[in-house]
Amino acid sequence: MEEKPKEPKMPMTSFASINEDxxxxxxxxxxxxxxxxxxxxxxxxxxICNQILxxxxxxxxxxxxxxxxxxxxxxxxxxxxxxxxxxxxxxxxxxxxxxxxxxxxxxxxxxxxxxxxxxxxxxxxxxxxxxxxxxxxxxxxxxxxxxxxxxxxxxxxxxxxLPGLKVDVIPLLQPRKVHRPALVDYFVMNIRDYAASVSGWASPAGIILFGDEGADQKPVMEKLDHAMSRDTVIVGDERAQFLYRSGVESRNDYGSSEYFPAAVALVFARDRDKPCGTGEIQFHAALSSGVSAIGPRYKAVSVRKIGSETGCTTLLTARREGEQEIQDGQRILDDINNELVNQIGRPDLYIGVTEQRKCFIGSEKSRVMTFLVFHGVMGGDQEYLFADGVGIRTGDYFQFYHSDPTTALSSCNEVSKNFRKLKLDWSSRNCLQAGVSDNVCSKELVGGFVFSCCGRGESFFERCNVDSSPFLDNFPGVPMAGVFCRGEIGRGFSVLNADEGPEERTLHCCLHVYSTAYLLVSYTPAPAEH
Missing domain, CATH: 3.30.1330 (60s Ribosomal Protein L30; Chain: A;)
Structure with a gap:
C-alpha cells in the first residue's frame, strides 16, 4: 500500500513569540x-499594558x-x-x-x-x-x-x-443625636493626615465635595479654606443626597453607627512614591458668576434668628453705609425693588454678607479671614428683613445681589476666553520646547467637571448648553461631566481668573449662587531621560 506523503511540520507559535508591537x-x-x-x-x-496606560x-x-x-x-x-x-x-x-x-x-x-x-x-x-x-x-x-x-x-x-496621584473618599461625620454638631475639625484633619501620609504635604491637589442636603456646609468650607493651601482646588455640590465607598473599609461603616455622613470628600493627593518617569497632574478652576450687585451697602444693626437648626431664618435691621437712620425690612426692599424696575422677570434676591471671622483647627493658632457669604432674601416687614440661614452678626456689612442671565452669559464667555488662553499657552509652550529640544513635554487636558446652579440652564439663558460651552468650544474631544446642583461649591479660582484684584483675592467665597464652577485636570509628561 502506497504511503501518503507526510505534511511538513509547521513551527509552533506561542504568545511569547508574538512581536511586541x-x-x-x-x-x-x-x-x-x-x-x-x-x-x-x-x-x-x-x-506593555503599563506603556499603554x-x-x-x-x-x-x-x-x-x-x-x-x-x-x-x-x-x-x-x-x-x-x-x-x-x-x-x-x-x-x-x-x-x-x-x-x-x-x-x-x-x-x-x-x-x-x-x-x-x-x-x-x-x-x-x-x-x-x-x-x-x-x-x-x-x-x-x-x-x-x-x-x-x-x-x-x-x-x-x-x-490618575497615575502620580492617590485618591480616596473621606466622610464628614455628624452624630445622629439631635443638635450635635458635625465633626468638622476631625474631617479637616483626616483630609490633611491622608494627604500627608501619601504625599508628605498636608494639603491635597484637589477635593470634590458633596454635602448632605440637610447639613450646613458653611462652617465646613470656612475650615477647609483656612486649613488648605491656596493651590488646593475645591469644587462640588453643596446640597445633595449621596452614598459612597472608600478604599478604607472602616470608613464605609456608617449605616448602623451613631454617626451619619454630613458630607463626603473625594481627595486627590500627590503620590510621593510615584514611579520614575510619571508626569505631573495639575488642577485648574474657574467660575462663571450669575449674580449682579445692586443698591448701596448696608450695615446690620440688630440681628436675631428664629426656627430650628436645619431651617433657620435671620431677622435683621440695617442702616445704609455712611448714614445713621435705621431702616426696616420693607423700606429696604422697596428701595431695591425700585432699582430692579427695568429688570425682565422677577430675579431671585440675595444679600452678600462680608464676614470677618476667626478660623482655627483644633488647638492650632487662629487667624482672621474675610468671607463673602450669600443668604437668600425671604422677604421683609415694617420691622425686619428676613434672610435665609444663620451666621450674620451685628456690624456685618452686606449688599444686595440679584440673579442676572446677562451677567452669567458674559461671565461664561469670559471663562471660555480664559480656557482659550490656557490652551494657546500650552500650545505655544509646547512649540517652544519642540524648537529647542527633542525632549518635548506637551501639556494636555485630561478631563473636567462642571458644577452649575440648578437655576441656570436653558430656561435661564433661553438657549441650550451654555454652561457646557467653555468646554465644548475649547476642548470638544475631552471627557467632561457636569451636574446642576442646589448650591455650587467652588474654591481656588485665581489660577484662571487672572484679572482678580488684591481685594478679591483677600475676600474668600466658597459657596456660590447662580454660578458655575469648572474644574480642569491637565497633565504634563515627565521629561525623557537621555
Whole structure:
C-alpha cells in the first residue's frame, strides 16, 4: 500500500513569540476588563499594558434610558470599553425614588471594591450620550408636567485613572443625636493626615465635595479654606443626597453607627512614591458668576434668628453705609425693588454678607479671614428683613445681589476666553520646547467637571448648553461631566481668573449662587531621560 506523503511540520507559535508591537496594537483595543486580564499574562505583557496606560485618562458617559438597569449598563459599558484602571468613580443621577444603594453596589462590582466611588442625586446632568455621542444638558424639572412628576431616570458616570496621584473618599461625620454638631475639625484633619501620609504635604491637589442636603456646609468650607493651601482646588455640590465607598473599609461603616455622613470628600493627593518617569497632574478652576450687585451697602444693626437648626431664618435691621437712620425690612426692599424696575422677570434676591471671622483647627493658632457669604432674601416687614440661614452678626456689612442671565452669559464667555488662553499657552509652550529640544513635554487636558446652579440652564439663558460651552468650544474631544446642583461649591479660582484684584483675592467665597464652577485636570509628561 502506497504511503501518503507526510505534511511538513509547521513551527509552533506561542504568545511569547508574538512581536511586541503587534501585542500592543491588540491589547490597546481591548475593553478594560480584558485589558486587566492581559496585564496578568506575563511580565512582558504587563510592561506593555503599563506603556499603554502611562498617562492619566478620564472616561465619561451619559444615559437617559428610562430603564434604570439598562441606563446603568450603558454608561458602565461605555466607560470600560477602552483600557482604564479605575482610581475613582463619580456617578450623578436624576429621577424620583432612585435607589442609590443599588447603583453603588453595581458600580463596586464592576469597578472593584477598592475603588473610591461616590453616587449622588442631582437636579440635572450634562455630558455625552453613551450611545449617540451627543452632548446634552438635562434638568430634572423637564420631567414635570402640570405639577406632576413624569417617570424618568438619567445618569452621568465618570471614571478616572490618575497615575502620580492617590485618591480616596473621606466622610464628614455628624452624630445622629439631635443638635450635635458635625465633626468638622476631625474631617479637616483626616483630609490633611491622608494627604500627608501619601504625599508628605498636608494639603491635597484637589477635593470634590458633596454635602448632605440637610447639613450646613458653611462652617465646613470656612475650615477647609483656612486649613488648605491656596493651590488646593475645591469644587462640588453643596446640597445633595449621596452614598459612597472608600478604599478604607472602616470608613464605609456608617449605616448602623451613631454617626451619619454630613458630607463626603473625594481627595486627590500627590503620590510621593510615584514611579520614575510619571508626569505631573495639575488642577485648574474657574467660575462663571450669575449674580449682579445692586443698591448701596448696608450695615446690620440688630440681628436675631428664629426656627430650628436645619431651617433657620435671620431677622435683621440695617442702616445704609455712611448714614445713621435705621431702616426696616420693607423700606429696604422697596428701595431695591425700585432699582430692579427695568429688570425682565422677577430675579431671585440675595444679600452678600462680608464676614470677618476667626478660623482655627483644633488647638492650632487662629487667624482672621474675610468671607463673602450669600443668604437668600425671604422677604421683609415694617420691622425686619428676613434672610435665609444663620451666621450674620451685628456690624456685618452686606449688599444686595440679584440673579442676572446677562451677567452669567458674559461671565461664561469670559471663562471660555480664559480656557482659550490656557490652551494657546500650552500650545505655544509646547512649540517652544519642540524648537529647542527633542525632549518635548506637551501639556494636555485630561478631563473636567462642571458644577452649575440648578437655576441656570436653558430656561435661564433661553438657549441650550451654555454652561457646557467653555468646554465644548475649547476642548470638544475631552471627557467632561457636569451636574446642576442646589448650591455650587467652588474654591481656588485665581489660577484662571487672572484679572482678580488684591481685594478679591483677600475676600474668600466658597459657596456660590447662580454660578458655575469648572474644574480642569491637565497633565504634563515627565521629561525623557537621555
Amino acid at each position: 503587534l501585542v500592543q496594537n491588540i491589547v490597546k483595543r481591548l475593553p478594560a476588563s480584558s485589558f486587566a486580564s492581559a496585564a496578568c499574562v506575563s511580565k512582558s505583557w504587563n510592561q 502611562s498617562k492619566p485618562k478620564f472616561a465619561s458617559a451619559f444615559s437617559l434610558n428610562p430603564n434604570e438597569k439598562v441606563a446603568l449598563e450603558e454608561v458602565v459599558n461605555k466607560v470600560l470599553s477602552e483600557p482604564i484602571r479605575p482610581h475613582f468613580a463619580i456617578a450623578n443621577v436624576i429621577g424620583s425614588g432612585v435607589d442609590l444603594r443599588e447603583k453603588l453596589d453595581f458600580l463596586a462590582t464592576k469597578l472593584g471594591s477598592q475603588t473610591p466611588i461616590i453616587v449622588s442625586c442631582a437636579s440635572g446632568i450634562m455630558g455625552r450620550d453613551a450611545v449617540t455621542g451627543e452632548h446634552r444638558e438635562v434638568m430634572l424639572e423637564e420631567y414635570w408636567a402640570d405639577g406632576e412628576s413624569i417617570s424618568c431616570f438619567g445618569i452621568i458616570l465618570t471614571v478616572g485613572f
